[in-house]
Amino acid sequence: MVILSLGLHPSTIDYSRHPGLDEATLTARIAAGEAALDEAGFDIVSCQIPADPDEAEARIRQCVAGRPIEGVMIGAGLRTEPEYTLLFERVVNLVNGLVPGIVFCFNTSPETTIEALRRCTRPAAR
Numbered sequence: 001m002v003i004l005s006l007g008l009h010p011s012t013i014d015y016s017r018h019p020g021l022d023e024a025t026l027t028a029r030i031a032a033g034e035a036a037l038d039e040a041g042f043d044i045v046s047c048q049i050p051a052d053p054d055e056a057e058a059r060i061r062q063c064v065a066g067r068p069i070e071g072v073m074i075g076a077g078l079r080t081e082p083e084y085t086l087l088f089e090r091v092v093n094l095v096n097g098l099v100p101g102i103v104f105c106f107n108t109s110p111e112t113t114i115e116a117l118r119r120c121t122r123p124a125a126r
Contacts, residue, residue, distance in 0.1 A: 001121050002043045002068050003105075005034065005113070006060065006091065007075025008084070009048040017081075026110075033110035042117055045069065049078075053090050060091065064098050071103040071121045073113055079106060 010026045030048075037044050047063035049056040072095050078088050095102060107116040 001070045002045060003037075003117060003121060004047055004060075004063060004067075004069045004072040004095070005037070005044045005075075006047045006049065006063075006072055006078070006095070008077045009050055012049075012051045013077060029110040033113045036114055037117065040114055042114075042121075049091070051084065051087065053087050056087060056091065057094055060094055061098070064095075069099050069102065071105060071117070072099075073105040073107060073116055075110075075113075076106070076108050 007030070010023045010030065013021075013023070013026065015022050030046075034044055034046055045063055045067055047060060049059045074088070074091065078084050078091065092104075095104075103120050105116040105120045107113040
């Protein structure tokens with residue numbers, strides 16, 4: 001199963017709301033999470049989006065194009081920050097339209113992505 005790992009690009013985040021977190025740290029955490037997913041057998045397409053809805057839509061379309069996406073894991077930053085509610089809504093509707101019947105998964109941090117995927121998908125057979 002090919003999974004779209006979708007979240008805000010680390011450069012988009014307002015780190016003043018997250019003491020002890022900065023762009024470099026978040027980028028490293030995301031990379032480590034994606035490496036763990038690969039090691040666990042998940043086929044991941046990473047798609048980090050900007051906060052601008054039109055640019056985000058274009059980026060998502062680019063990430064999905066020509067790939068057999070069956071599931072999407074949407075990161076907590078996009079889902080939980082109130083200022084991204086309209087973007088989150090647009091993203092969900094776009095992904096649902098691009099891939100009817102897609103399985104949605106949600107994490108609480110880069111470190112919980114593998115747990116989220118195990119709840120609703122299975123790793124790709126190798």
